[in-house]
Amino acid sequence: MKKTYTIAIIAIVIIAASAISYVLLSQPPATTDSITLTGAGATFPQPFIESTIQTYTTQVKPNIQINYQGGGSGAGISAFTQKTVDFACTDAALTASQREAAPNAVHIPETIGAITVAYNIPGVSSGLRLTGPIIADIYLGAITNWNDPAITSINPDVTLPNNAIVLVRRSDGSGTTNWFTKYLSLVSSTWDSQVGSGTTVQWPGTTIGANGNSNVAANIAQTQYAIGYVELAYALQNDMTVADVQNAAGNYVAPSLASTTAAAESIPTSGLPTGDGDWVDVSLLNAPGEQAYPIVTPTYMLLYKELFVIPGMTLDKATQLVQYIWYVVHDGQQLAEPLQYAALPSNLVQINEATLRSITFNGQALVAN
Amino acid sequence: MRLKFTLDNIFKVAAGIVAASAVVILLLNAYILISGSTIVLNRYGLDFITGTNWNPVTGRESFGVLPYILGTIVTSGIALLIGVPLSLGIAIFLVEMAPKAVRVPISYLVELLAAVPSVIFGLWGIFFLRFWILDYIEKPVNAYLGWIPIFSGTPQGLDIFTAGVILAIMIIPTVASVSKEVINAVPNSIREGAYSIGATKWEVIRHWVLSYGRSGIFGAVILGLGRAVGETMAVTMVIGNAVGPSAMPTSLFAPGQTLPSLIANGFLESPTPLEKSAYIGAGLVLLALSLLINVAAHTMVTRLIKVKGGTVE
Numbered sequence: 001m002k003k004t005y006t007i008a009i010i011a012i013v014i015i016a017a018s019a020i021s022y023v024l025l026s027q028p029p030a031t032t033d034s035i036t037l038t039g040a041g042a043t044f045p046q047p048f049i050e051s052t053i054q055t056y057t058t059q060v061k062p063n064i065q066i067n068y069q070g071g072g073s074g075a076g077i078s079a080f081t082q083k084t085v086d087f088a089c090t091d092a093a094l095t096a097s098q099r100e101a102a103p104n105a106v107h108i109p110e111t112i113g114a115i116t117v118a119y120n121i122p123g124v125s126s127g128l129r130l131t132g133p134i135i136a137d138i139y140l141g142a143i144t145n146w147n148d149p150a151i152t153s154i155n156p157d158v159t160l161p162n163n164a165i166v167l168v169r170r171s172d173g174s175g176t177t178n179w180f181t182k183y184l185s186l187v188s189s190t191w192d193s194q195v196g197s198g199t200t201v202q203w204p205g206t207t208i209g210a211n212g213n214s215n216v217a218a219n220i221a222q223t224q225y226a227i228g229y230v231e232l233a234y235a236l237q238n239d240m241t242v243a244d245v246q247n248a249a250g251n252y253v254a255p256s257l258a259s260t261t262a263a264a265e266s267i268p269t270s271g272l273p274t275g276d277g278d279w280v281d282v283s284l285l286n287a288p289g290e291q292a293y294p295i296v297t298p299t300y301m302l303l304y305k306e307l308f309v310i311p312g313m314t315l316d317k318a319t320q321l322v323q324y325i326w327y328v329v330h331d332g333q334q335l336a337e338p339l340q341y342a343a344l345p346s347n348l349v350q351i352n353e354a355t356l357r358s359i360t361f362n363g364q365a366l367v368a369n
Numbered sequence: 370m371r372l373k374f375t376l377d378n379i380f381k382v383a384a385g386i387v388a389a390s391a392v393v394i395l396l397l398n399a400y401i402l403i404s405g406s407t408i409v410l411n412r413y414g415l416d417f418i419t420g421t422n423w424n425p426v427t428g429r430e431s432f433g434v435l436p437y438i439l440g441t442i443v444t445s446g447i448a449l450l451i452g453v454p455l456s457l458g459i460a461i462f463l464v465e466m467a468p469k470a471v472r473v474p475i476s477y478l479v480e481l482l483a484a485v486p487s488v489i490f491g492l493w494g495i496f497f498l499r500f501w502i503l504d505y506i507e508k509p510v511n512a513y514l515g516w517i518p519i520f521s522g523t524p525q526g527l528d529i530f531t532a533g534v535i536l537a538i539m540i541i542p543t544v545a546s547v548s549k550e551v552i553n554a555v556p557n558s559i560r561e562g563a564y565s566i567g568a569t570k571w572e573v574i575r576h577w578v579l580s581y582g583r584s585g586i587f588g589a590v591i592l593g594l595g596r597a598v599g600e601t602m603a604v605t606m607v608i609g610n611a612v613g614p615s616a617m618p619t620s621l622f623a624p625g626q627t628l629p630s631l632i633a634n635g636f637l638e639s640p641t642p643l644e645k646s647a648y649i650g651a652g653l654v655l656l657a658l659s660l661l662i663n664v665a666a667h668t669m670v671t672r673l674i675k676v677k678g679g680t681v682e
């Protein structure tokens with residue numbers, strides 16, 4: 001009796017095993033040598049990156065897999081430095097010490113964003129005029145009420161209430177804070193000497209810190225007389241009331257895709273570094289164009305110039321990686337606008353083309369010249 | 370003597386390994402935190418504990434965790450002040466007074482409260498509780514008692530007090546359900562004895578039941594305190610996340626910061642090794658603070674039992 005069971009079980013196992021192996025072997029061979037690219041880093045461009053991945057892997061190269069893990073610029077840079085990812089994204093360019101830790105890294109600006117100054121004053125719609133120094137003074141605590149003469153004098157048509165301004169800011173370390181405080185440092189020497197700039201700063205006075213863009217937006221929406229800074233994409237999608245900010249040409253410009261692109265385009269190509277250069281000082285803040293919005297920020301992809309240094313990299317994989325990034329800075333740019341990111345201006349695309357042509361695997365160029 | 374591979378012996382070894390893993394995990398944790406924070410501890414030494422600045426800006430680095438230690442203690446203290454009486458009330462009502470038809474669903478609901486993820490409490494805090502507290506507690510108190518420093522400032526509802534209230538709600542299920550079990554375990558003979566010498570219900574509960582179960586109730590409070598000290602998400606969402614000297618908890622109605630919320634806010638995007646090390650250092654301080662609270666609590670429980678012996682279950 002027992003023996004019968006054993007034989008039956010063995011028979012079942014053999015049949016099952018052959019069935020499984022038949023199914024496995026009859027699969028097309030494409031699955032076995034499909035390539036997976038991995039990236040990590042900034043959350044700011046994440047919706048755009050994911051959209052390019054989605055389109056690229058379904059419509060352009062169906063046999064490729066690309067994984068992008070957010071987690072922040074800082075996390076992206078450390079993964080890039082440890083060579084655990086194939087590419088990384090960061091809102092802030094690599095500093096000198098970071099470049100030393102990751103030699104031969106190249107920067108590829110992949111999309112352009114802007115930071116809006118949003119507010120909640122009952123009865124006041126979008127278009128309140130502010131200047132950089134006024135925004136800095138508000139955050140420094142030098143301007144405490146909405147009807148301060150500095151604000152009312154440039155907004156003669158708006159009735160501003162005698163209420164204290166509630167300051168909202170990001171509490172998490174963020175590229176948005178980095179660029180916003182960089183802007184304040186640029187326009188206000190007091191801000192520069194007292195606070196400075198960084199992904200987190202020691203805010204003077206009493207501020208409400210909120211975690212992430214969505215929380216900042218929620219806090220502004222719920223708190224009367226509040227002011228805060230929010231990424232353009234986020235502000236546009238949520239119909240927030242945002243200020244027109246005075247630009248370098250003296251005009252008050254509303255934040256929009258058009259004024260963001262105008263800022264990026266007004267930067268002359270000749271002043272920009274090459275892909276393997278130092279991008280720390282590259283700034284689209286206070287760009288010279290007539291209709292340029294003043295708080296505009298680039299965001300970067302990071303790659304190694306010689307991809308052989310990444311463990312597990314093959315010629316095939318390296319080629320696919322460069323082709324994907326080529327797609328991101330060219331056709332992929334069409335995906336930016338629906339997501340409220342500004343498309344790259346032609347001057348930056350040209351720099352990116354030169355950078356991608358310079359990338360090699362074991363000395364071999366990956367894009368035809 | 371040769372160890373035989375009997376089921377019993379294998380089980381013994383396996384159980385030993387599992388038990389040891391708890392110790393190993395704690396030690397590994399401490400090791401990682403200590404080694405991760407050497408940079409900041411070497412640079413600032415004791416100033417890291419007593420300093421009030423938190424400035425990661427390149428060239429002006431200065432890190433001190435004092436405001437966040439105090440913030441953690443103050444918010445947890447508020448949580449206990451509000452949460453423990455409520456929890457005890459729930460536990461006493463459920464065991465001593467409620468009829469079964471009420472007791473079963475309510476105990477179930479109280480325990481269900483423990484299953485609510487903290488981010489839900491945070492969302493509820495941001496969108497609802499904050500305004501309720503602002504309009505009905507903070508604004509009136511601030512208007513009449515604003516001259517007292519702890520009630521001063523311009524309340525916005527995102528502050529230390531709101532964080533304390535959220536924490537109080539979050540510790541209620543833990544403290545209430547453990548206290549309920551403790552009170553339940555008080556032998557009926559104690560109650561009967563007390564009633565037989567003419568005690569009222571209040572006196573029975575106050576002098577016999579709570580007294581008998583006090584070490585267990587104390588344990589429940591410590592469990593709740595542990596949750597309050599370590600709670601991150603809900604606190605981060607409602608405390609206002611102040612940094613630097615303005616995070617010192619001088620007023621209950623001003624934004625503050627706790628150690629867990631500080632780490633949750635800043636760690637992921639800390640670009641320099643020094644800054645990262647500072648956040649890991651804050652984690653080390655938090656671990657030390659939790660251990661300190663637990664050890665102190667254990668000592669107090671033991672002393673309590675020794676002084677008023679005979680009431681141990």
